Amino acid sequence: MARLRVGIILGGMSSEREVSLNSGRNVYDNLDREAYEAVPVFMDLKGNLWIIPWQLISQNTTTDISERLAGEARPIGYEDLKEEIDFAFISLHGKYGDDGCIQGLLELLGIPYTGPGVLASALGMDKHIQQSILKAEGLDVPRSHVVTIEDWRRDSRAVKNNLLTLFPPPFFVKPTREGSSVGVRAVREEGDIETALEEAFRWDLKALVEEYLDGIEFSCIVLEDEGEVRYLDVTEIHPQSDFYTYDDKYMPGRCRKFTPPKNIPPEMTSKIGEMAVRAFKALGFRSYGRIDGFVLKDGRILITDPNSSSGMAPSSFFFEQAASAGMLPSMIISRLIENALAIHRGKKGPLC
Ligand SMILES: Nc1ncnc2c1ncn2[C@@H]1O[C@H](COP(=O)(O)OP(=O)(O)O)[C@@H](O)[C@H]1O
Ligand SMILES: [Mg+2]
Missing domain, CATH: 3.40.50.20 (Rossmann fold)
Known part of the structure; x- marks a missing residue:
């Protein structure tokens, strides 16, 4: 055959x-x-x-x-x-x-x-629209505010003053629609605002400004497997830089990851998995996705960055979590393909 x-x-x-x-x-x-x-x-x-x-x-x-x-x-x-x-x-x-x-x-x-259809893929890229959908689903997301390039060019002083009222530093600024930490900047004092916004506007017409989240970062792969949506073991992330930068993500030996988590208790880890599945469904993801977030010091779990695709290098969350579930890379790849074929047979259009 x-x-x-x-x-x-x-x-x-x-x-x-x-x-x-x-x-x-x-x-x-x-x-x-x-x-x-x-x-x-x-x-x-x-x-x-x-x-x-x-x-x-x-x-x-x-x-x-x-x-x-x-x-x-x-x-x-x-x-x-x-x-x-x-x-x-x-x-x-x-x-x-x-x-x-x-x-x-x-x-x-x-x-x-592989992965979800047209609409969910687009939603997977747009951090601002994602947040409103997740909020409507009853999930906790960071407090945020969008700055458009027009507003910034028109009156940067007013934008700065507004941001300082909304978010006393530190806070985060990022392109609304990018990935791999490209264009993401931490603002530690007023003097950092301009550089951070200009960096975000290199990549996007809208910058997303978010409250600073202090806690443990996590990542959770969600799979649609034989019609069931389920989560794999959660990974706890310890970047070497002050946040999870491009280099931390991809340079060998930089970031430490624990699957299952070392410092997040098991009850909370299951709650993260359940929230990841809710986020996956709320955004209309299919096939697989990766839901990232933070456990804050006060115990709240925030969903920050649902992704409709995930890096697939050997030490990626995808293969690390598959390994934790006893699956070799070739096994999970085959499973993803077979599940995606079944999903496509049942679809009724590009947004399904
Ligand atoms: N509000 C925030 N508070 C603390 N850290 C943040 C915040 N936003 C982003 N970060 C850090 O920046 C990294 C990249 O930001 P993220 O929003 O996940 O964008 P990307 O789509 O590029 O992964 C995160 O993994 C996290 O380490
Ligand atoms: Mg991210």
């Missing part, structure tokens, strides 16, 4: 394309070859797709791959994708990757894929 051709889509146009390469490479390496044929599909900086030979996957950067595309890879038009693959394992992160864009294209082409 012909094996299912699994297109592993990696690279992309976002600030997270190097993270995507790491995720995609790891999925490629661990895909069960008895059941599936791996087809690496590279998205370049312009959004063009290329089928790349396996030799290119081991390149260190997306720039290295890009420089070799013309000589070694095969360009394909969007419409041709359906001739090349039967299923898409989306290893893209960030803009155009897990925000509904590639999902929309795959829906038009009728190719089933």
Whole structure:
């Protein structure tokens, strides 16, 4: 029997394309070859797709791959994708990757894929809209305020004064729709506000300002498995920097993670898992997701950052929590694919 051709889509146009390469490479390496044929599909900086030979996957950067595309890879038009693959394992992160864009294209082409549909993927990127949905669901989220680039350019003094009234420093400023801690800044004193907002506006037209959360950070993978939504073991995070920065997330040996948690009691850990499942459902996530948050010193549990996709490097939360549940990378990847295929068979449109 012909094996299912699994297109592993990696690279992309976002600030997270190097993270995507790491995720995609790891999925490629661990895909069960008895059941599936791996087809690496590279998205370049312009959004063009290329089928790349396996030799290119081991390149260190997306720039290295890009420089070799013309000589070694095969360009394909969007419409041709359906001739090349039967299923898409989306290893893209960030803009155009897990925000509904590639999902929309795959829906038009009728190719089933990992992760949620168009709307939930977009919601997974928008930290501000997420917060209102989670609040309506009765979940605790950080106190926050949106600053638009227009307001900031029009009257920066008024914006600053307003922020200082709303949030006495320290507080956090971030692009509303980014990921991997790109553009996230801690504001410790009034003098930091301008740099933090300018950094957020490099990436987005809206900056999200949040109260400072003092506590233990956690991350929890949620899986839709044979129709049931369930959570894996929660991970407790101890960054080396003063918050969980890009380097802490991806540089080897930086951040310590405990799965299951060391300093969060088991009753609270189960509560986190249940809240993660509620957040997953409230946002309409399907297939899998990663729900992040904080346990505050006063014992409150806040959901801060639901993600409709998750990094898939070897030491990612996804594989660490799968390992804690006794699943090898190849096992959880196969399970994700089979569940995603079942979800797509039952769908009634791109928003389902
Ligand atoms: N309000 C906050 N209080 C304390 N730390 C925060 C806050 N917001 C963000 N951080 C820190 O910054 C990191 C990245 O922010 P996050 O909102 O999760 O964005 P991203 O989508 O880039 O992961 C978090 O993992 C956390 O360590
Ligand atoms: Mg986060």
